[in-house]
Amino acid sequence: MGTQRDAGPVAAGSAAHANGTRRLLIGGRLVEAERTYPSLNPATGKVIGHAPDAAPAQAEAAVAAARRAFDTTAWPTDVDLRVRCLEQLYDALVEHKEELRELTIADTGSPRIVTHGAGLDEPLEIVRYYAGLLREHSFTEDLGENEVRGRRNRRWVEKEAAGVVAAITAYNYPNQLALAKLAPALAAGCTVVLKGAPDTPLVTLALAELIAEHTDIPAGVVNVLTSAGAATGEVLTTHPDVDVVTFTGSTATGRKIMAAASGTVKRVFLELGGKSAMVVLDDADLDLTAMAAAFTICSHAGQGCAITSRLLVQRGQHDAMVERVAAQLAGVRYGDPRDANTYMGPLISERQREKVDGMVRRAVEGGAKLVTGGEKVDPGFFYTPTLLSGVDPDSEIAQEEVFGPVLAVIPYDDEDDAVRIANNSAYGLSGAVHSASEARAIAVARRIRTGTLSINGGNYFAPDVPFGGFKQSGIGREMGVAGLDEFLERKAFATIVP
Template identity: 85%
Template sequence: MGSQRHGGPEPGASAGEAGGARLLIGGRLVAGERTYPSVNPATGEILGHAPDATVAQAGAAVDAARRAFDTTAWPADAALRVRCLEQLYRVLVEHKEELREVTIADTGAPRIVTHGAGLDEPLEIVRYYADLLRGRSFTEDLGEIESRGRRHRRWVEQEAAGVVAAITAYNYPNQLALAKLAPALAAGCTVVLKGAPDTPLVTLALAGLIAEHTDIPPGVVNVLTSAGAAVGKALTTHPGVDVVTFTGSTATGRQIMAAASETVKRVFLELGGKSAMIVLADADFDMIAMMAAFTICSHAGQGCAITSRLLVPRGHHDAIVERVAAQLAGVPYGDPAKPETYMGPLISERQRDKVDAMVRRAVEAGAKLVTGGEKVDPGFFYTPTLLSGVDPDSEIAQEEVFGPVLAVIPYDDEDDAVRIANNSAYGLSGAVHGADEERAVAVARRIRTGTLSINGGSYFAPDVPFGGFKQSGIGREMGAAGLEEFLERKAFATVVT
């Protein structure tokens, strides 16, 4: 056991939070016909049980969302939507500490993570869309034209796209749910939100707050959890669903695209990443080592935008590797509930086995295991891992690991660095570091990804669109672009008399 690891959580901590967890369908909190266990990844013990929704319940949720969209004022009443979003924001803030404890226990996210992207920052997404909606016009005047001897006035209106099936991943359940829910509601859509199987209790806590503490009309928001894939498939193929928004693996995203094509649904996908951090020769190597080490260990590397490839000048490879290894040795990991813990566990034994197998294959393929590569029990911990001299075409450099594993890849010159960074099926994020900012920006512009951090710049905020190129997805979340994903355009013309 590493010297930086702290003791495990108290047995049974937060387990009682799950006792009354229920689905939200048509404005009512309902029990599932069956349940399944949610495991605390820091201990490997059962935290609580979540309803395992059936395909029939998924259909009932879609029907409720369809009725709310087709027969109520929700899609047309922007003032009501603003009021409900503001109310939801207040309720989330009021219950933030309860949500924090559930999030830590259910996801294994360290407390420090919940003060950022794990919880606190995502709450601001709701307020952002309430403010954006308040001042937004959904009509564009195109003016008049002369056609066939008559004057014609034209305009375009935007309206809600319809019923949305929102399917989220396990790593940041608050962020992912609210980044889909808030803009969809602001647009006037109704939603069926399906939480990730591994972290159902966080999503169900959100359902309880919506049902019991807001005036969001019945059927506008429905929340499901399930252990298997049948419910997700039912949502993506249901003729009553107009839009599917999904965050998760690229492999599952492909399946969703195929399933949704049968009814030609609009599909928004936020998928995997294999992002590169390019270190230019004039960068501060000590600062880079710290940033690279703590970035790859953030939430145990379980982030799609984490820079998991470190591209360094060939002549400085060994010196940078030595610095990064020293930083990784000091990363505090262990009980995620403790404020001093920086890195928690992986989500499951299955995920840890996958990460470990990829590290073993990387070494067999010629990479050097500098540090880490060890399982730590109890729970699903994996030590911060550094691989050096990695072949840019190897599996560990091409496939998403979703664990605390950093691959160091040497490059010859800037053109080579750009080529290696773009040598990926993904294009979600990336970073460039160099003392000459103009040069760093020029390199960043050549990287084909949806977001870029230059010298540590932070792009993550409610007003910044997030999404990727290539197989990292389709569309954008957050920002004004995130609202557009849930709107349809309708053109009108009248004869001027």
């Protein structure tokens, strides 16, 4: 592990105060909150900046601003304005990308290598994708004519903005999660109140600064909040002037949001937890799949909802696969996330590290074998890459989301048993199948009830690919045309043909 040094200065836009405190964006203005709270660098445990702790009254003000902008401005109907503003936002993000990179590394503990992918660079392309899609997307569908009681009717459907959107994000990939909600909502003509995750507020507030200072997005169309507690989020999920809630986070919180939103019958989009399985068929290359399994579980220290945290291996190959994965994990470099050679950074907080460690200890007490890892490393919130073998598919470690670098190896008897174990989960977000035969791998993948699947290492994650899950992994899809549809209402028309 590399030496932990001081985190260094946090990149600050022109709207950040000299003391490092950033501001909320409400009604087109960057404003302060009465209270602030510290944001810690998870690689060092040191404070790197302060975020405004928005009060419920400020959440109310943000909703009112979004409602006013939706009801009184041309934003919902002016497609050209929306295209221009999305292109301006994309240009601003690209221009300030390196500042955002350093801030993302410091605020999230994400290794530099991750920011060159899903941590930063790839999410920026979501904005450009929706600007391009908006240029060519038809908001009208012609249904042709029909005859009813002797009269001809011309029918069509128009798609219009759903209204005010409350977008609530998780801590692990704040750039990806914010832009995957914000870009399609804006493209659809909605107005937005974006609430950043309490653990990684600075990145989301930097986005607010770029919107306020570098785009023509009208006042109130985008509002950005951060808060340390739950009260602000409760305002957003229950407010009668909010039409859509889109949330990424834990399934437990997702259930609460569904219940809260039911009082006003809001449209709710949920991207929740996962316990995805990587199925290694008996003809797969064990060396390649061992490498894939090891480096996937260590990506961003396992803090990804779609990460394959269950490794399903044919019983006769179990020990050979465990040996190979352990060897690969031994080569994973973890430490200072600023170092370009670091592959794995820390967990987000000591609270999360305690949760991960507790689950590992309970797994061992329940009969799983700790092959490697299971250790805390200081300073910061590091946890060593961890491998558990001989895991019971019904145990806690195989059923509950860990959100840490912990891989559970589960033996199966035959192909049908592998599919049964893969589907033995309340979740259904992602998964992977490896086989020497692509046709065989695809056939097995089609039997697994998840929203996304990788075949022999294929990468499905891109702005034009819908992302979301089955079962308790959520409702709806982000990105792609499906992501735009989440923020549109359909209105049917009919007129008499003369």
